[in-house]
Amino acid sequence: MLLRFNRTPSATSLLHTSVTSLYYSHPFSTSPPPAPDAADRTRLLNSIRAVETTATAAAAVDFFHRMLTLVPFPCIQDFNLFFGLVAKSHHHATAISLIKTLHSLSESADVCTLNIFINCLCHLHQTTSGFAVLGLMTKTGVEPTLVTFNTIVNGLCIEGDMDRALWLVEKMETLGYQCNARTYGELVNGLCKIGDTSGAMECLRKMVERNLEPNVVVYNAILDGLCKKGLVNEAFALFREMGVTVEPNVVSYNCLIQGLCGGFEGWREGVVLFNEMVVEKGIAPDVQTFSILVDGFCKEGLVSWAENVMGYMIRTGVEPNVVTYNSLIGGHCLRNWMEEAMRVFRLMFSEGERCLPSVVTYNLLIHGWCRVKEVDKAMSLMGEMVGIGLDPDVVTWTILIGGFCEVRKPLAAKELFFNMKKHGQVPSLHTCAVVLDGLFKCWLDCEAVSLFTAMEKSGLDLDIVIYNIMLDGMCKAGKLDDARKLLSGVVDKGLKIDTYTYNIMIKGLCKEGLLDDAEEMLNKMEENGYQPNKNSYNVFMQGLLRKYDISRSRKYLQIMKDKGFRVDAGTTEFIVRYLSANKGDNAFQEMLLT
Template sequence: MVTLNTVVNGLCVEGNVARAMWLADHMENLGFRWNIRTFGAIVNGLCKMGDTSAAIECLKKMGERNCEANVVVYNTIMDSLCKDRLLSEALSLFSEMTCKGIQPTLVTYNGLIQGLCNSSRWKDATALLNEMMHVGIMPDVKTFSILVDAFCKEGMISGAKSVLSFMIQMGEEPNVVTYNSLLDGYCLQNQMEEAMKVFNLMVRKNCSPTIVTYNLLINGWCKIKDIDTAISLLSEMVNEGLHPDVVTWTTLIGGFCKVGKPLAAKELFFTMNKFGQVPNLQTCAIILDGLFKCHFHSEAMSLFREMKIINLDLDIVIYNIMLDGMCKAGKLSDARRLLSCMPAKGLKIDAYTYNTMIRGLCKEGLLDDAEELIAEMEEKDCPPNKCSYNVFVQGLLRKCDISRLRKYLQIMKGKGFPLDATTMELIIDFFSTNKEDNALQDLLQLKFV
């Protein structure tokens, strides 16, 4: 039986839970009954793959077979329920466990407190913390770090500081996770001087900053456009023997784009490769968007070609950025070629993609081509949405195309699509300059009466 459980556990760890269950069932037919270790391994495997409902069924099966679940099994399922934000179910399971006389552990309380904090149920989290201490289970550094992190993410830094003070009074020394959470709280509020005080404090307390610590600070300084301090932290980080990761480089690339220096960001894009870091999709999106927004259109298109040459797996988001940039730069021929090659690359063209192209065509007054794309959307099982129609109607208004304007306002009315603010503004301007035109007045009533 020990050998069977070892194999079952190994399969579950590898994510092959279905095979583990088949093996356990097969062995049971040969007379080897499931025991607590078998069930525990299966429950853990199911929860790790996100199938909490199957894990609960497994728990019920334990009861049916008179195999008493232990606190580890309950903890595993409750933790999974909390991650799924099914707090009521998790608390119900907690009650079931305690009613059976199974004593909760620190792990039990930490998992539930984490779940409650993630759902902003502060009173429940506090009540559980008090209950935990009342039964003689003292919070540890993880408990306090959970609370500090939750308060900071909600922007309640004063609450986080109170937890930190209580933590120290209880004799628990903050660790790097605690400090990072508080530091992140200040960064989220753009209070970078306070964040640096936390950083200096952790260094004085011999708590070594990690890559996460530096990434949080670099992101904070980039957010407030202090790129020099961010670069200084990068140098310090390298001197401390920490290697910048893809998050570090992506953050700095975004920082340079934010301050209007996309060419410097482009240099960083290639520098990160020298440090053994491959740009991810977010990195690619940020640099391309930054180049287009600063009107470095040819550099963006050149970089896009290089991304394809080095076989970066570019997704629909990247192609949408390219289409948008090309259309705004008036490079419609390039945009059309890019759109036409997308299906061959396995990319499913969505409404956002079509709308981007329709907007570009309307901007250049190519209303017939834009209308063809709207028809194509219907044919390709990607129905035009309210944005598609609003963009096209805006193009018709700018070109004073009354006949088609009537048609598409009728379509919008029939589909229940509202006019957005830009369309309304154009309509008001359009009708105010054509007050005596009865046909236009009829058209106005068609849509709004």
């Protein structure tokens, strides 16, 4: 009989009948309960095993309380089987609560119960509490098993706490526990997630040394980690090595194809590998394989090839998913082929409920329309996405704000900035940067300063990028004194000024003819541990030449040459003007030619 954790009356009565009919004792009987025969216990175990993993937490609690009423009382192994199923249903908090309830009834938990308890804690990112349970086990005389330690190691890996995970593995071995393939598999996965592929490779070597055969999942984790770091050659070497003992699967090939498609013209090798997988190995590509190829072709501008891949995948019976469609839409948008992008977008709706667009889909299209300065169509799409129940995210709003700034409608952008907050979206620092930059570029410096003041008062944690935009805008608007005051405030706040900040101020000072102050700022850069770059010197050189300060121009031209910096187009223009007016300055000409 199939039991379902379901709150419907019929299911509840079925649950009651199935469980309570296994054992029976009259509530007022004083006679000892009958011992269950083998058939009774088999029926109980079958009832527990038949519980579906799609069960609700409430139904799990009901089932548990019915187990508590059974006579004779189920043994701890029966409860462990049930707790394990609840945990597999991802009702980890419920499983913890039920185990605690059983313990409060003075029922002794065994090592299996406590392993389930620790596993649930780890899945809830409470691995520290899992350590506490481990300590309790040793105090109460319950001997931890390798499963106990592996569970905690896995929890630490999930939380990215690899230092403690590696420490625990070392501790296990000093206590006499031999790490198995699962231990190393968890370590490999955890190390790859934090980008430590060297550590993962070391674990792999240890597995081989100890005759613990790594499976394809372990190899795939490392392949994925290597490819994400751009170490495609190393990934290929490992791939060929694994082929000696372990058959690669579609995930293995997907990792490598993804890694190849991320490099310049890597799609060529990606196609070769795809053909090897399909033709030589007979491995069927999945939706991820095709999506990777579509994305790779689109990023290279080969959108027609991407269209062909999608056509092929449909013919082979693999349905494109939202990622596939998004890649193709993004490819069309990158080339400003918005009508084609909209055609692909409409295809998603023709697929019915199978592949509805996501927020990312709309963001791609909205960004595309903004790129071609069709902000009205972009706004229309935002209205459409709201109409189908998708909430625009901070990226959506930021794209639109940037779009209105690009078409010289900064006040509309500012209005959108305030509207997004009304719709429950907190502007990101990038959003703030976009709207402030847009206002300054349209010479609405008063509006920008007013909005910046409101941002500061609202408690936004503004970074140096925002302050650089403000400093640049103020300097360009001729408000050098305001810029200096703001710079002083930045220092007082403890924000780290960067090279770009110094270059902005040097340019602003040069524009106002304050060359001594600009030179002092240039020197202060080095005093504060920042090396002036070619932009720093070119900006200052232009200021010197603008004021015909030839003596210092020669000095800094020599400094630039000594540092290996070239004059840029702007500086060259000033030099040409000076030499045209002063053809007899042979020394300056010689400096340029040597």
